[in-house]
Amino acid sequence: MPGFVLEPGGGTAFGFHGSLARIKASSQDTLGQLAVVESVYPPGLAVHVHVHDGEDEMFYVIAGELAGTCGDDTWAARPGSFVFVPRDTPHSFAVTSEEPAIALVITGPPRLDRQIAARAEPPPEF
Numbered sequence: 001m002p003g004f005v006l007e008p009g010g011g012t013a014f015g016f017h018g019s020l021a022r023i024k025a026s027s028q029d030t031l032g033q034l035a036v037v038e039s040v041y042p043p044g045l046a047v048h049v050h051v052h053d054g055e056d057e058m059f060y061v062i063a064g065e066l067a068g069t070c071g072d073d074t075w076a077a078r079p080g081s082f083v084f085v086p087r088d089t090p091h092s093f094a095v096t097s098e099e100p101a102i103a104l105v106i107t108g109p110p111r112l113d114r115q116i117a118a119r120a121e122p123p124p125e126f
Contacts, residue, residue, distance in 0.1 A: 001031060011038065015121030018045050023117065027110035035110035041066070041101040042126050046094040052087060055111045059083040059093075064101030068093030100126065 011022040020040040027035050041064070049069065059066065060082050067076045068083070070091045077083050085091045095101045107113070 001029070004029075012117070013123040014116050014119065015124050016116045016119065017047065018042060018124070020123050020126075021105075021116045022123075023113050024104075026113045026117075030110070032109060034106055034108035035113035037105045037107075037113060037116065039103050039105050040126070041095045041103070042124075043095050043098055043100060045101075047092055049090050049092040051090050052085070052107070052112065054087050055107050055109060056087045057085040057091075057112070058106040059085075060104040060106070062102040062104065064095060064099050065097040066093050066101050066103065067096045 006024060011024045013020060013022045015021070019042070022038040023035070024038055025034070025036040059077065061077045061079055063079055065076065065078045066083075067074070068091060069075070070083075070085050071089050075083055076096070105112070
């Protein structure tokens with residue numbers, strides 16, 4: 001498996017439930033260990049409570065602000081914040097800033113990257 005470098009804006013881009021999802025490292029790239037997706041969430045976007053069966057999800061917030069739930073807990077995240085959502089845990093989030101929120105979303109073992117690619121939604125422009 002070769003290493004690689006992506007320039008800014010690099011990676012395959014898709015739309016995913018109103019967000020822009022740019023796959024930086026897929027499950028194929030990492031031999032099924034993890035996936036990294038740069039996600040751009042527009043202001044006002046809210047993601048309902050859902051569960052990732054067997055998949056941990058992590059957010060590293062780069063810009064904007066998010067607020068969410070993880071089980072019975074609530075959280076708020078601003079640039080530099082890291083959020084860990086354990087597999088099989090109900091969670092949700094919403095953009096609380098007036099500008100788009102940008103986060104690196106890391107999943108493992110990865111499934112989300114394949115769901116994004118399978119939907120093959122065109123990337124939104126905002």
